[in-house]
Amino acid sequence: MKALPLAGVVLVLLGIGGLIYGHISYTTDKKILDIGSIHATAETKHTVPIPDIASIAALCAGLVLVVVGARRA
Numbered sequence: 001m002k003a004l005p006l007a008g009v010v011l012v013l014l015g016i017g018g019l020i021y022g023h024i025s026y027t028t029d030k031k032i033l034d035i036g037s038i039h040a041t042a043e044t045k046h047t048v049p050i051p052d053i054a055s056i057a058a059l060c061a062g063l064v065l066v067v068v069g070a071r072r073a
Contacts, residue, residue, distance in 0.1 A: 008065030
């Protein structure tokens, strides 16, 4: 498979994934207390929203790349 249609397929999949999930969540551990053998950490959950317009733009750009790549082949 050529590079242009492959990049298009990747963008289409990312666009669909962004529309379905809508956000990326991850957790971080923060050290609260560290005295000798006593350790305390706090787990914090973070959420990063994915704008719908970015997902739609990636989907459309991916479709254009797939079509242009198919015409060149």
